Amino acid sequence: MGALVAWGVAQASPATFVTALPVATDQLLVRFNFQSILGTQDFLGLQMPVNVGYGLTSRWAIFANFNQAYGSLGATTARPELSSWGAQDTTVFARYTIFKVDRPRSTFRIAPLAGAFLPWGDNALRYKGGPYLPGILQTGSGTVDPYFGVTMGFNSTSWGWAADTTYRANPVASQGISPGSELRSDGQIEIWLYPRHLPEEGLPKTVVLSYEMNYTKDSDTYIDGTLAPLSTGTVLKHDLFLELGTLRWQIGVGAQVPLMQSFDTPNHLRERAGAFLFFEYYLSAPDWRHRRSNT
């Protein structure tokens, strides 16, 4: 059913969510994302990830990423128009702040993380009960995929930077399409556009311009447990985001353009552009574990 395409293009690159920023004990953080990607072969991808973070202690935080996705490929002489929709694999991971330097109005942190992708999606979606849909339209990997990495960042009231590297080890499923393991690195730098000068009192809203680069390297794909040759890929993208932050929420809008896309096969699907919108909300979780009176 058409050219097999690797996983990397379908996995949109959000503004670096794997951050080392602190999450307070018993704090909940919810981030709603909307991402769209346009590619060659009339590809359209829409994703609605919801990221949830919870502060277990001052150093431990746990995260879960739930995702719904839609993808469609245009018709060609070799195939009809194809599409799929559904829940993608869910990511859960824990993060531990192993090193931090806190100073007035700035912080530097390093935090390793580990978890797994849980197979909530489907890696064996078929076209009308026939052949498998291309990999880019599959919504899962079919296996529990170990996931680990490290994130770090420096932030202050005028600028900041962040970087992370993660590895998703995808075991081979006996049935369906198994995407190859994925190595990913993100780098980000941000500057504060507003306020240029902090007010003497109070907490101002902030407007931040963020530039981000995303590097992804995919290993070989397997189909029904058999290696699919010429299925690796390397992608480098860059993104620009504008973010408005307040005490309780943050909203951001961004655009993505690929810098480099290297695949084994020349007719591989390639991303052309992407757009992002996100809303992040902070709230207190029930604090029965730590509630106390100082009276």
Place this chain on the structure above:
Amino acid sequence: MSAAGRMALVLLVALAVRTAAGEEVWRTRAVAKLYGVYSPRGFFNIVVRLKCLESAEWVKLDLKRAQITVDFEPGEEVSKEDLARVQHEAGYRPGPVELFRVTGETVDHSAPGWMRLKSPPPKKTAQRVRMARRQRG
């Protein structure tokens, strides 16, 4: 009652009233320097933990000074360790904390940055009503 007696009674009542008026309600005010907090999101981390201090009633968030000012419910005591724990549990290295007692005129929550942490629980409200009744005599 003689004129002198009436005069003495008036003076005693006046003295009693002044004494009652002079017993102004005091609050504990804590000023904590923050380390590592650089954004509104960081201040929210602090606010989340402050809400767990039951008597914390008002907080003033100052980004430029990198500090918070916390006013507690009238008559409530807190320790520096309480404020240090708030910062630690919010994920930050605790900064220095200073404690003061403030009274009526110095308690103004209308300046930029002040926010009320929560409505007082019913038990505290009842305490406050009893305290107000005692002050009214």
